[in-house]
Amino acid sequence: MAFARGKGLIVLGVVLVILDQVIKVLVREGMVPGQQIPVLGNWFCLSYVENAGMAFGMKFGGVVGKLILSVLRIGLCVALVWWINRLAHKTSDDGSPLVSTGVLVGLTMITAGAAGNIIDSMIYGPFLFGKVVDMFYFPLFTWPDWVPLVGGHIFFEPVFNFADACVTLGALYLVIFHFKFFSAEK
Numbered sequence: 001m002a003f004a005r006g007k008g009l010i011v012l013g014v015v016l017v018i019l020d021q022v023i024k025v026l027v028r029e030g031m032v033p034g035q036q037i038p039v040l041g042n043w044f045c046l047s048y049v050e051n052a053g054m055a056f057g058m059k060f061g062g063v064v065g066k067l068i069l070s071v072l073r074i075g076l077c078v079a080l081v082w083w084i085n086r087l088a089h090k091t092s093d094d095g096s097p098l099v100s101t102g103v104l105v106g107l108t109m110i111t112a113g114a115a116g117n118i119i120d121s122m123i124y125g126p127f128l129f130g131k132v133v134d135m136f137y138f139p140l141f142t143w144p145d146w147v148p149l150v151g152g153h154i155f156f157e158p159v160f161n162f163a164d165a166c167v168t169l170g171a172l173y174l175v176i177f178h179f180k181f182f183s184a185e186k
Contacts, residue, residue: 005101006088009108016112020162021119024133036137044138049159050124050131063129066121070128073118080111103178109170116163134159 031037031048038045052066084107090098117132124130137159145151174182 005097005104006085009084009088009104012105013108013112013115016109016162016166017115017119020112020116020166023135023162024116024120027133027135031135043140044136046135047137047159049134051134051159052131066129070118070121073114073121077111077114077118080107080114084108084111100178100181103174103181106170106174106178109166109173113163113166113168113170116161116166120163132161132163134161134164136160136162136165 027046027048031046033048033050036045036047084104087099087107088097088104092098120132121128121130124133138156139154141155143150143153143155
């Protein structure tokens with residue numbers, strides 16, 4: 001049983017990474033940096049951005065920060081793969097899994113997203129200093145000017161990619177549906 005779950009998680013992770021990379025190649029080959037293509041009016045656009053920083057365009061301390069970020073991503077990926085493998089093979093005395101498949105799927109989504117962005121930083125510039133390709137932009141609305149602090153700004157300005165979405169959705173999925181796994185005393 002654990003072996004079958006492990007294989008399914010590997011397939012899921014590989015499919016997510018491949019899908020992320022295919023989307024990025026299509027954007028790099030079909031668009032120029034800065035180009036926007038409206039998909040759903042002004043609510044959703046494909047917007048080609050080369051991001052030198054972290055998820056959603058956040059920055060992290062220049063050249064040294066980028067190296068630290070790349071090394072941390074690689075370390076996180078390795079640790080997550082090890083942890084997922086360990087969790088997938090934990091069984092009770094009767095052979096039933098101790099960790100739900102949902103927890104493993106959420107962790108696999110996070111790992112695949114991190115791997116997708118690591119690949120970008122390895123191949124789209126100097127090794128480990130490359131830029132990540134971002135393309136999804138959802139400027140859903142602009143806050144009215146009278147709203148304190150955010151007035152006149154777009155509700156959700158960051159441009160992100162499929163890998164960022166995998167990390168975010170995997171984490172939200174775990175928090176919403178599997179919080180008991182992380183809060184249970186072991």
